[in-house]
Amino acid sequence: MVDLTGARWRKSTRSGGNGGECVEVAGNLPGVVAVRDSKDPHGPALTFTPTAWTTFLAATRKHH
Template sequence: MKAEWIKSSYSTSSGPDCVEVAVPDERHVLVRDSKNPDGPRLTLTPTTWTAFLPYATATPR
């Protein structure tokens, strides 16, 4: 799967929050650690990604 990776706006070059996302086609959303681009990645369905986003963007209590 060829994908164009987009880095999270919350990620910084020096911080621990380095997440990248790619959408290579209408059936897959890919997630990886930008500090380890050749490492493991998650492959999600768009439905699963949409359900996950509120938890990823929630402010810690």
């Protein structure tokens, strides 16, 4: 399990502005990018390696 105590969360640029379905991303931790639901900040978070995160973003941009 990755320690996310020092994570600095920011709202994803792809999240809607309606206050509903928002995703937050923390990319300030060494070797990991964390993603969580902004409505549940104390809930679970997904973690990715920086390479996997970049690959994921590239794939989603192709289909958007």
